[in-house]
Amino acid sequence: MSSSPTEVSGGGVFQDVHIFSQNVNCNYAHVDYVLENLKDSVDVLFFQEPPWRTIRQTVSIALVESDIVMGAPRYPDWLYMVRPPTDECNPCVIAYVHRCLAHLCPSMQWDIIDHWDIFVLSLFTPKGAVNFLNIYSDNAHTAINLLSQEVNMLPAFIYMGGDFNCHSKVWDPAHTLYPLVAQHLLEFASDVRLEWAHSSNPGLTHTLHNPDLASSVIDLVFMGPLSMLSDLPRLDLNCCGPLDHVPISTLVPISEFEIRISRMVILRKSPEESGFLIDITTGLWALNVEDLFSPDTIEVATSAVAEVFSLAWNAHAKEVVITACSKS
Template sequence: MNSTPEANINSISRPEPSAPRSLQNLTILSFNARKSWETTSIVLDKCAGYVDIIMFQEPGWKGVRRQPSTRNKEGDVACGPPLHNSWRPFTEAFDNRDEDRAARRVLTYINRRLDVFKPQLRSDIIKHRDASIVTLHFPQPRRGIPHEFNILNVYNDGETHAAVHELRRISETLPRISLCAGDFNIQDRTWDEGAANQIRPSSPFMRLQELFTDLEIQYVHPVNRGTPTRIPDDENSRASVIDLVAASAALINQEGFHYKIKVDDRERWGSDHWPLQIEVPILGCEPEMRCKRKIEAWSEEEDDYVTQICGDLGRMTENVSESAEELETIMGRVSTAFERAWEAYSEERKPSRHGKKWWNENCKKAYQEMGENGGPRNREMRNKMRKTLRVARRQYFDKQIHNMASDRKRPWDLMPWTRERKMPAVEAILDSKGNSCNTEEKLFETLHNTYNAADNREV
């Protein structure tokens, strides 16, 4: 396995807040939150800028709202995980009143910047409170990084070992696992020098080794080997290694793949575990990012674009087509008119969360001029820049208000409840055989067969 220099073991490299996040590596965190809502929330907030995936074991749940009930006048309490603008939670719904649907002890969060990989909770494969699989779909797979990159999150109860037993039972139906991490609650000298060897065939360690063999994955040592992962509250108790990482051989052989145990007590946030930070190189697997051509709404370019289109179409209406050939010729001219206008007034833009719609060419020129004359330290240039920005904002919003009130006459478009809303994470759609619909063709066929099952049948 590849390793990193010792000097970097306990250091955390975080990009500047304004720097764009590269997709050359996936940073994955595996952490036992000790059933704490506060710990789960803090980790989500602190790691939003540099972590891509967080695999929680024993996450914090609490009542988030009340829902109608047939037994309680005040309604039943609906429990849920912490929500964050940067993260999507991937977990099944549960009901604490039903033993078969008790609160999940694993919870995986995917950063929204990974939406391009279409993350999917594979509840069609496994439905268990102590294990979950999330699949990332890489458009450009390569050795070690398959098209379907399956991540297995595990919490293995130290008394029942229910997760290991369940995974062994369904191991033949599980897909190829690329990465597995979690709290296994199993001690052995293989990863913990202070523990005893478990050589009995029925021991939890041997059962876990058999599971790894069935899944074609193997245990991976951290770069700071020998570091414990669980620090008990009792100072007289021995610290142990029970949080493990296993991966496929192809992924382990990838240059740059490694993980470390973060031993900074400040980053435990009240938990008795230290988090594991895993680095997965995906260079060459990320989708090609292309700049899109765009015309900003309510801009001068938009006015010029509309004016040119209207002028070209107005001149075409003077000629009446009397045959199919003439109609095809006119439609070709219409297409050419739109294409020329679009090429003339649109420009390539890179999406940025810091961009402002009111920013125009005058703002750009003023900013460049200020940079050439001493930057913000030059009071005269700084005041000129502020004045330019103030005028640009005023012109933009005055035009937008006029458009809403006079031209479109839809002032309610300014209200947030009329805009597009983000959909919650959903489970995979299954076909009649119980297989997940991972392609558009399978999805269309499944929906077609479902809603048109009675088509062309005799009544």
């Protein structure tokens, strides 16, 4: 990992971005601590479940009482980016971008996807835009399901990280199951050319303080194949603080990414979509689902359903070339 924000080549080109991701469990003091202590070593802070409270009061010319300003901690070294609350729903993801990246015009892309659990950050390099995802997915898997539904409308990404609240034997050896939501997450990642990146120092990421509850791995990072050749994510145990989520530090190269890439899609109202739906219907009709009275048989049936969808997708999906700014 770099010891100072953003390594820059001799020609002034940004080489990589150091990202620190953690579920901070609404802990204002910890966020304040991280902002101060990582300002010389990290480029982007991705927080899940950030604190959201009164930070100051301002004088109002219209009201006798002062206006209350809500938000998360601010710090002069960091550009503060957050989706404002709507319908009394506070944001579940937030980003702080170090001012050393100001030349890359960091932008929060509401137009790509607008949801309080999903944050899209774009940086604009000499080769074009590169996109990053900060995710908080609740116990109902809201963010994962939304990403899966909107995958054909999303651009390419070079990083996705956060608290996914998703258990799977793929990233947690203590779990023996491979739930459907985990498959959806992996399929989405594959569709946007990302892969799950195991940590260089593997370990539990959600270490519960209650000894009666089992700790697990639910904080994840997904990276592009080129990124994983250079530097794997690292569990940043020294910066965990009093929280039960271990932060993950990742060095993401951005200089070698070409903007034009391809991915597999099925266009809406196309012949491929018709064939896909026919294969799905035929495959599901042929399944034996009479005995669903035990967890094992339910898991087998779930895997069979997933296999039907996978075979149909592979048979009818077509490769299309997109750009980092493309939305179709």
